[in-house]
Amino acid sequence: MNLQNDLLLRAARGESVERVPVWMMRQAGRMLAEYRAVRQRAGDFITLAKTPELAAEVTIQPVDLLGVDAAIIFSDILVVPEAMGLPYEMVEARGPVFPTTVRTIADLDQLRLADAETDLGYVLEAIRLTKKELNDRVPLIGFAGAPFTIFCYMTEGKGSKTFSIAKKLLYTDPVFAHALLQRITDSTIAYLRAQIRAGANLLQIFDSWAGILSPEQYRVFSLPYIKQICDALNDPTGGEIVPVTIFAKGAFFARQEIGQLNCAVVGLDWNMEPRESRALIPGKTLQGNMDPCVLYADFAQIRAEVKQMITSFGTQRYIANLGHGVYPDTDPDKARCFIEAVKEFGVK
Amino acid sequence: MNLQNDLLLRAARGESVERVPVWMMRQAGRMLAEYRAVRQRAGDFITLAKTPELAAEVTIQPVDLLGVDAAIIFSDILVVPEAMGLPYEMVEARGPVFPTTVRTIADLDQLRLADAETDLGYVLEAIRLTKKELNDRVPLIGFAGAPFTIFCYMTEGKGSKTFSIAKKLLYTDPVFAHALLQRITDSTIAYLRAQIRAGANLLQIFDSWAGILSPEQYRVFSLPYIKQICDALNDPTGGEIVPVTIFAKGAFFARQEIGQLNCAVVGLDWNMEPRESRALIPGKTLQGNMDPCVLYADFAQIRAEVKQMITSFGTQRYIANLGHGVYPDTDPDKARCFIEAVKEFGVK
Numbered sequence: 116m117n118l119q120n121d122l123l124l125r126a127a128r129g130e131s132v133e134r135v136p137v138w139m140m141r142q143a144g145r146m147l148a149e150y151r152a153v154r155q156r157a158g159d160f161i162t163l164a165k166t167p168e169l170a171a172e173v174t175i176q177p178v179d180l181l182g183v184d185a186a187i188i189f190s191d192i193l194v195v196p197e198a199m200g201l202p203y204e205m206v207e208a209r210g211p212v213f214p215t216t217v218r219t220i221a222d223l224d225q226l227r228l229a230d231a232e233t234d235l236g237y238v239l240e241a242i243r244l245t246k247k248e249l250n251d252r253v254p255l256i257g258f259a260g261a262p263f264t265i266f267c268y269m270t271e272g273k274g275s276k277t278f279s280i281a282k283k284l285l286y287t288d289p290v291f292a293h294a295l296l297q298r299i300t301d302s303t304i305a306y307l308r309a310q311i312r313a314g315a316n317l318l319q320i321f322d323s324w325a326g327i328l329s330p331e332q333y334r335v336f337s338l339p340y341i342k343q344i345c346d347a348l349n350d351p352t353g354g355e356i357v358p359v360t361i362f363a364k365g366a367f368f369a370r371q372e373i374g375q376l377n378c379a380v381v382g383l384d385w386n387m388e389p390r391e392s393r394a395l396i397p398g399k400t401l402q403g404n405m406d407p408c409v410l411y412a413d414f415a416q417i418r419a420e421v422k423q424m425i426t427s428f429g430t431q432r433y434i435a436n437l438g439h440g441v442y443p444d445t446d447p448d449k450a451r452c453f454i455e456a457v458k459e460f461g462v463k
Numbered sequence: 464m465n466l467q468n469d470l471l472l473r474a475a476r477g478e479s480v481e482r483v484p485v486w487m488m489r490q491a492g493r494m495l496a497e498y499r500a501v502r503q504r505a506g507d508f509i510t511l512a513k514t515p516e517l518a519a520e521v522t523i524q525p526v527d528l529l530g531v532d533a534a535i536i537f538s539d540i541l542v543v544p545e546a547m548g549l550p551y552e553m554v555e556a557r558g559p560v561f562p563t564t565v566r567t568i569a570d571l572d573q574l575r576l577a578d579a580e581t582d583l584g585y586v587l588e589a590i591r592l593t594k595k596e597l598n599d600r601v602p603l604i605g606f607a608g609a610p611f612t613i614f615c616y617m618t619e620g621k622g623s624k625t626f627s628i629a630k631k632l633l634y635t636d637p638v639f640a641h642a643l644l645q646r647i648t649d650s651t652i653a654y655l656r657a658q659i660r661a662g663a664n665l666l667q668i669f670d671s672w673a674g675i676l677s678p679e680q681y682r683v684f685s686l687p688y689i690k691q692i693c694d695a696l697n698d699p700t701g702g703e704i705v706p707v708t709i710f711a712k713g714a715f716f717a718r719q720e721i722g723q724l725n726c727a728v729v730g731l732d733w734n735m736e737p738r739e740s741r742a743l744i745p746g747k748t749l750q751g752n753m754d755p756c757v758l759y760a761d762f763a764q765i766r767a768e769v770k771q772m773i774t775s776f777g778t779q780r781y782i783a784n785l786g787h788g789v790y791p792d793t794d795p796d797k798a799r800c801f802i803e804a805v806k807e808f809g810v811k
Binding site: 274276277279282283285286287326329330332365367368385386387388406407408409411412416438442444 | 622624625627630631633634635674677678680713715716733734735736754755756757759760764786787790792
């Protein structure tokens with residue numbers, strides 16, 4: 116592998132970099148007119164995600180249009196439950212919905228272990244196509260949801276502010292909860308290994324709903340499954356080893372424990388202060404954490420915020436990003452301003 | 464004032480108590496069949512909140528039915544924007560909706576400063592009626608939303624996971640944002656002073672959306688307004704001084720600063736660890752913080768969690784509560800189990 120721009124990989128591995136690498140969560144998305152055009156051609160979100168040529172096209176757009184230092188494969192964390200036998204729909208302005216939910220061992224018995232090559236071949240094909248078309252300009256990031264976050268959607272059936280149905284099951288039927296979490300974990304490990312074989316250069320685990328759990332529940336129902344994934348991906352008998360990023364939104368209370376996992380990078384949201392996070396997570400690369408709402412500010416303020424962020428994190432062992440996905444109504448010129456400011460202020 | 468049970472007030476003031484006092488956020492609500500019957504009689508939520516006799520009736524129910532050590536007046540944080548001239552609707556299964564929003568100085572010019580006695584007389588009357596009917600058995604808690612949380616609803620117009628419209632205004636028009644926040648603050652101070660005159664024994668400020676702000680934004684757009692409220696209520700020329708509780712959900716990063724305000728009690732959500740919070744907030748009474756989902760567990764586990772919580776907080780300078788409002792589908796017997804366990808394990 117001879118990447119022309121390997122800043123992200125070197126930063127992830129803790130190697131010295133001449134400048135801070137930068138990308139944006141949800142950079143391939145509705146913010147870009149060019150993305151919206153492809154999505155309209157596809158008809159809907161799920162068709163777009165399932166058509167490798169189109170998924171590869173929108174994956175590469177931000178590299179050309181925004182100048183980011185990495186591409187992230189265009190997909191969705193909910194392809195894993197679908198591959199386990201639980202299809203979902205994407206409802207406009209409402210988000211994902213599972214017509215059937217999984218709330219008992221009997222429900223779980225209806226599901227299979229996802230087979231990455233057959234059930235998720237379209238993602239792997241999109242990765243291969245993207246790698247070919249990227250032509251080693253920048254690294255490609257693969258990803259999956261953390262088991263607890265996937266559990267939330269499979270049990271609740273839709274997005275929720277509290278996920279109280281999902282959390283209720285942790286108390287009323289912990290045996291079922293652990294069985295489902297284990298099935299998701301096994302499916303996810305197979306899926307992420309297949310992503311590496313297809314060409315992913317780095318993997319990110321999104322625990323988007325980490326913040327709804329108490330510290331104790333997080334230690335029981337989320338961390339052990341993320342640990343299994345990290346350990347499996349760090350096993351050289353499983354194939355090539357690539358850096359892994361854990362992004363557990365809202366889990367400020369678990370930073371120390373996440374920092375002790377077999378991962379290279381820890382992602383931070385904008386609630387988590389850079390210097391405090393450095394102290395809690397020594398020896399890892401940190402990623403984040405600007406509030407995506409800062410991109411609504413004027414150019415001067417965006418530049419000032421980026422400068423401040425880099426001063427707080429430092430230029431080494433650091434990957435600049437937002438603290439959450441970019442909002443769809445963001446002006447792409449503001450996103451470019453963010454990226455260019457990192458390139459300007461992030462020089463060693 | 465000769466309250467028969469003044470445990471809550473003594474704990475709030477940092478005085479010695481023979482046992483930990485306990486109440487539950489949203490204790491007067493849909494969990495109770497007796498509440499649902501009164502609400503059906505009223506027709507809808509807003510009519511119930513605006514009819515002092517009915518509001519007093521549901522306020523007192525949990526004292527009789529659950530055995531809590533305090534009543535909290537049945538009302539809503541959104542009565543303040545309504546009193547400023549911005550009416551709202553409560554849409555079933557969707558939550559509050561403001562048909563008109565406030566996003567410019569011109570919009571703000573259409574609003575008035577709330578006059579507590581005329582615009583919110585129905586809440587004050589409900590407080591007076593409740594005090595009379597409670598007959599000094601337990602204290603009565605009054606409340607209001609924190610200015611930033613009220614700002615979120617007035618600008619966004621409805622609930623949201625990100626409140627990105629509200630937060631956008633902090634960046635695009637900070638002059639307007641501060642003007643609206645100040646108007647809300649002035650209205651809230653007048654309203655809370657009127658609640659004290661009507662008989663409230665303790666006041667709680669709910670900053671329900673504190674957690675969506677970065678630490679820096681919180682210091683600029685939320686804390687200074689909460690501070691104004693605390694300072695105004697601590698001014699003896701304004702009338703009787705009652706203890707004030709600040710509950711800023713999700714603002715783990717601001718615990719030290721909140722602990723330095725002119726308030727008696729700091730409320731914690733279930734993400735915030737008791738011992739760490741004690742260290743960050745010395746010399747104040749703490750309130751919280753059990754995950755309301757624990758009430759889905761069996762009786763033995765609820766008791767074990769309560770025991771653990773009291774061990775972590777200690778029995779002094781502590782008010783037992785949930786870390787958020789009780790969920791409507793909670794079994795009232797589980798709520799009673801929580802309260803009885805506090806009374807059992809919370810003895811000095």
